[in-house]
Amino acid sequence: xxxxxxxxxxxxxxxxxxxxxHDAQGLDDAAVVEQALAARREAVGHDFMPxxxxxxxxxxxxxxxxxxxxxxxxxxPGDSEAALISAFFKTIERYTPRLISWNGSGFDLxxxxxxxxxxxxxxPRYWDMGEDDRDFRYxxxxxxxxxxxxxxxxxxxxxxxxxxxxxxxxxxxxxxxGKLGVDGSQVWPMWQQGAIDDIxxxxxxxVANTWLVYTRFRLxxxxxxxxxxxxxxxxxxxxxxxxxxxxxxxxxxxxxxxxR
Numbered sequence: 595x596x597x598x599x600x601x602x603x604x605x606x607x608x609x610x611x612x613x614x615x616h617d618a619q620g621l622d623d624a625a626v627v628e629q630a631l632a633a634r635r636e637a638v639g640h641d642f643m644p645x646x647x648x649x650x651x652x653x654x655x656x657x658x659x660x661x662x663x664x665x666x667x668x669x670x671p672g673d674s675e676a677a678l679i680s681a682f683f684k685t686i687e688r689y690t691p692r693l694i695s696w697n698g699s700g701f702d703l704x705x706x707x708x709x710x711x712x713x714x715x716x717x718p719r720y721w722d723m724g725e726d727d728r729d730f731r732y733x734x735x736x737x738x739x740x741x742x743x744x745x746x747x748x749x750x751x752x753x754x755x756x757x758x759x760x761x762x763x764x765x766x767x768x769x770x771x772g773k774l775g776v777d778g779s780q781v782w783p784m785w786q787q788g789a790i791d792d793i794x795x796x797x798x799x800x801v802a803n804t805w806l807v808y809t810r811f812r813l814x815x816x817x818x819x820x821x822x823x824x825x826x827x828x829x830x831x832x833x834x835x836x837x838x839x840x841x842x843x844x845x846x847x848x849x850x851x852x853x854r
Contacts, residue, residue, distance in 0.1 A: 597691035600656035600808065601682065603702045604793050605648035606782045607631065611712075613648060623785060625831040645701065650675050651785060653682050654797030656805045657691070663833040665802055679706060679835045680787040683717035686735075690719060690817065692733060693743040694848040696761040696804050700748070746808055765803040768810050771848035774799055774841065795841035802845065 609623035612630045631641040644703070668681040683690070695702055710717065719730045724731025733740045738753070750764075751757035766772040770828050776784075776796040777830050806827070813823040831849070 595658065595660050597657065597659040597689045597807075598694055599608070599685060599689070599691035600658075600694040600805045602654045602695065602797055602800045602804065603648075603650050603704060603705055604652040604654070604778070604781050604797045605705060606785045607643050608647045608649040611649070621667075627782070632767075645704045648705050648709075650678055650705065650709055651781070651790065652794045652797045653808050654794070654801040655682075655685070656694075656801045657689075657753050658683075658805065659689075663805075663829050664835070665798055665805075665837070667797055671790045671794065675709060676715060678714050679710050679713060680705065682718055683710070683715060685772055686717065687719045692741065694804060694808050695743070695745050696747045696800075696807075697745065697758075698736060698743065699745040703743070709828050716764075731740065735804075744808070746811060748806065750811070761800070761803055761807065765807055766852065768807060769852050770806045771852060772803060774844055774848060795839060798839075799841060799845050800828070802834065 605631060607627045609626045612626050613619060613621065616626075616630070618626045618629065630647075634641045634643060653662075655666065657664045657670060668685075673681075686693075694703070705793050718726065720735050722730045723734045723736055730742075733742050735743045738745075747758055747761070751759065762772040762777070775795070776792070781793055783795075786792075804826065807824050809818075809823060809830075812818045814818070818826065831846065834846055
C-alpha cells in the first residue's frame, strides 16, 4: 500500500491578523473577533470568515501504510500555527503520501496555502508540478483532477458543488460513527474556554470518519474486495481500541451502535 495521509484542520478567527488589518490595537482577542464576526454577518449574512483569516489550531491526521494505521493530531497542544503547518508539510516531504480529505480543495488546502504564505513555510514537494519530479507533471497535489490529493467530497459530487454532502451524514449512512456532538462552529467557543484537548479529540475523530468513508470508496472502485474492506475495518477498530482517550471509547461505542 502506498502511504495515505488523511487530514483535517480546525481553525479559529485570526485575531492578530484582524487586529493588523483593522487597526484594532488595544482590544483583546475576543473583542477583536466578535467585532469582525458582527461585521461579517452585517456584510454577507453569515459569520464564516474569509479563508486567509482562519488560524489553524489543530491538524488531525490518519497515516496508513503497510506498517499499520495511525491517527493523531500533529504536534502538541501548545504548538504555534507555524509549527503545525511545518509538521504537515514535512510529512509530505518525507513520505509523498496520497492526501485524502473531505472538502480539502474547498477549505483545508487553501487555508494551508494562505497560512504557509503568511509564515513563509516552504513545501517544495507539495508544490512540485513536474519541475523537480517528472511524474508530478501528470499527477500532483495541486491539480483538481489528479489523484495525489483526493478530495472525497468533490469526487463523489462529480465536482459539482450543488451535489456536495456533509461528512457527518455520509459517515452515519454508511454505518460509521460520524461526529460525536461537536462541529466546526463550536471550535472558537471551545478555544476561548481553553478546551484545546477537546478540539484535538474532535479533529481526530473527523479524520477517522474520513478514512472509513474512503475505505468504502476504495471498495466501490474495486481497489479492494469485500474481504479486504472488512479486514481494513478490523484494523481500524483494533488500532482505535488500543489508543488512550475517552473520545475513542465513545467513538467505538457509537460505531457498535450504528451497525445494530
